[in-house]
Amino acid sequence: MRVVAQRVSSASVAVAGKVVGKIGHGLLLLVGVTAGDTETDGAWLAGKLVKLRIFPDEAGQMNRSVVDVSGGILVVSQFTLYASTQKGTRPSFNAAAAPDIARALYETFVGQVGCLITQPVQTGAFGEMMDVALVNHGPVTILLDSQRRE
Numbered sequence: 176m177r178v179v180a181q182r183v184s185s186a187s188v189a190v191a192g193k194v195v196g197k198i199g200h201g202l203l204l205l206v207g208v209t210a211g212d213t214e215t216d217g218a219w220l221a222g223k224l225v226k227l228r229i230f231p232d233e234a235g236q237m238n239r240s241v242v243d244v245s246g247g248i249l250v251v252s253q254f255t256l257y258a259s260t261q262k263g264t265r266p267s268f269n270a271a272a273a274p275d276i277a278r279a280l281y282e283t284f285v286g287q288v289g290c291l292i293t294q295p296v297q298t299g300a301f302g303e304m305m306d307v308a309l310v311n312h313g314p315v316t317i318l319l320d321s322q323r324r325e
Contacts, residue, residue, distance in 0.1 A: 183312055190303045204249065206252055225255060250297070
């Protein structure tokens with residue numbers, strides 16, 4: 176699994192003009208699933224993400240986690256994280272997991288994150304065309320990959 180984690184002042188996701196998920200300060204997580212991913216990948220990522228110290232402390236240093244700052248988490252599925260541009264100029268998405276597998280692992284990941292924070296996890300709508308709005312605070316954007324454990 177791959178996750179693009181963005182520290183945000185606010186973020187929302189809408190489907191057909193209707194907001195389906197929204198947070199104030201916290202993390203926007205764009206999540207991609209590839210063939211071979213398992214629930215273990217999601218558990219590793221969930222644990223890493225909620226402890227990731229990318230929020231400022233009193234001195235302005237990145238020493239606080241999303242849990243420490245009582246931030247929200249918005250999770251959005253994004254198969255395009257597994258795009259390959261190796262050949263030509265039209266991306267290939269062959270490395271992305273099949274939708275039924277990806278949906279199950281995405282939903283499991285959302286649950287895994289939810290078990291580690293005190294407030295409900297907000298989500299987009301799997302497989303739908305979504306409009307994602309965010310204010311990236313910092314900006315801080317971190318890429319995590321469960322296969323590489325980084």
